[in-house]
Amino acid sequence: MSDVLNPPETAEGSTGVPLKPLGKVVAVTSGKGGVGKTFVSANLAAALAKRGHRVLVLDADLGLANLDVVLNLYPKITLHDVFTGKAKLEEAIIRAPGGFSVLLAGSGMVEYSRLTPEVRDDFLRIMSGLVPHYDVVLLDTGAGISDVVLFAVSLASEVLVVATPEPTSLTDAYATIKVLASQQKRSTIRVVINQTARLGDGRAITTQLQQVLDRFVTTESGKPLKLLHMGDIPADPSVRQAIMRRQLLMQTMPGCPAALAIAQLAVKIEETVAPRAA
Ligand SMILES: Nc1ncnc2c1ncn2[C@@H]1O[C@H](COP(=O)(O)OP(=O)(O)OP(=O)(O)O)[C@@H](O)[C@H]1O
Ligand SMILES: [Mg+2]
Secondary structure: OHHHHOOOOOHHHHOOOOOOOEEEEEEEEEOOOOOOHHHHHHHHHHHHHHOOOOEEEEEOOOOOOOHHHHHOOOOOOOHHHHHOOOOOHHHHEEEOOOOOEEEOOOOOHHHHOOOOHHHHHHHHHHHHHHHHHOOEEEEEEEEOOOHHHHHHHHOEEEEEEEEOOOHHHHHHHHHHHHHHHHHOOOOEEEEEEEEEOOOOHHHHHHHHHHHHHHHHOOOOOOOOOEEEEEEEEEOOHHHHHHHHOOOOHHHHOOOOHHHHHHHHHHHHHHHHHOOOOO
């Protein structure tokens, strides 16, 4: 990891969104909060790690980070120390129980929840240094369309929007997708519907969202924005149980319906962003 702090120069670093996205980076984001981004990020990382990929999850929800709580990890050195120059990037990367690496924001990041040029440059420097070392980097972002969230998403080659079937979550997902299409000129956005009640719900919801987008959103190229349905994760009481115990669902209850759905999601993500070497 010696080159971690010496990423290639990126001229775009100090300008606004959109930036040139970095490869193999998936931003896990949402319109509404509390829909399952952190749960999906952590467990998807475990599922991808189990399939042999080198995975890192970055807690990009700078102001309200809680990946540490979900993983029951409380490291002494965090992203905060890297931002303030108190520690090197490699010192802040730790191993999570699921066989992947994590970079936790830690408390004290609230001051970074505003997108100043310094935050932007630090973020970009850290990301550029990390990417070459992993097969896939997942960004567990905050909800909504704040500057920091949009900036974090702009660094990703792929966006995975998490939504639940609730109407409030769907209208917020629509707003987020619309902003990503216009500001970041995205032509495809991946969608996972979490906490579904019935088989097939997520696909029907994605089709409905697509129809609204087709009517009201045009991309710069003139082509319609394409939503890619990556799967559904059923509402499953095991998820809450695992979170209450601060354990990874994929490790403690790999056979439960939500864990099986995450394993399927990992296969789809692998096919698109982290193909295995033949
Ligand atoms: N498939 C599921 N089945 C049942 N409960 C779920 C499921 N997914 C998520 N939850 C519940 O939703 C809660 C919120 O999940 P999580 O913290 O991952 O959301 P988030 O989108 O990261 O929230 P925030 O926007 O605050 O970062 C979990 O603690 C869990 O109780
Ligand atoms: Mg979260």
